[in-house]
Amino acid sequence: MPTLRPYAPKDYPHFLALDLETAVDALGESTDRERALLRERWPGVLAELHGFTQERFGAPDALLWVLEGEGGRYLGHLWLTEKRDPAGARILEVTTMGVVREARGEGLGRLLMQKAESEARVRGIQDIELSVAGNNRRARELYRDLGYDTVRRTMRKRLRA
Ligand SMILES: CC(C)(COP(=O)(O)OP(=O)(O)OC[C@H]1O[C@@H](n2cnc3c(N)ncnc32)[C@H](O)[C@@H]1OP(=O)(O)O)[C@@H](O)C(=O)NCCC(=O)NCCS
Secondary structure: OOEEEEOOHHHHHHHHHHHHHHHHHHOOOOOHHHHHHHHHHHHHHHHHHHOEOOOOEOOOOEEEEEEEOHHHOEEEEEEEEEEEOOOOOEEEEEEEEEEOHHHOOOOHHHHHHHHHHHHHHHHOOOEEEEOOOOOOHHHHHHHHHOOOOOOOOOOOOOOOO
């Protein structure tokens, strides 16, 4: 039975690989160069924007849970950040979550989202929020099935030369 535990420095390469894969997929229509640039920049983005380096998950008001299988196998992660909406209400944001490709379809994504929900309840937070790429059908199906509604959309148009 997989267990959830806080992030430890040994998790960094696994976290980075899965999070980068998610970020690259979220680019949607993109060039090889754009994808290569994202890969190159991602560790810096984590460090500069979130204070997250291999040694330390230093994101303010945030927690990073790691889903671990037998023999310490890295199965996935759940990054939660506490925020406030413009009206001042507390929100628990799922900043990122993911399950390694080989372990998908076994209910682990659902398990991670249940953890987000229980964490919100423990903190007395009523709303959970997340962003998901329009092309991520699997994740959108999961969130919809768990009762999440779309509250805003990001729209983008790529201008042709
Ligand atoms: C999205 C993700 C976390 C789902 O994890 P998972 O462990 O495969 O999901 P589960 O096995 O718990 O499935 C939960 C639900 O997801 C949906 N789902 C799962 N596989 C699916 C598929 N192939 N197609 C469509 N929906 C699917 C279903 O609603 C499923 O519920 P069901 O099993 O009752 O039918 C996983 O695909 C993933 O890590 N993707 C890459 C990272 C990512 O996209 N993260 C989200 C960023 S916002």
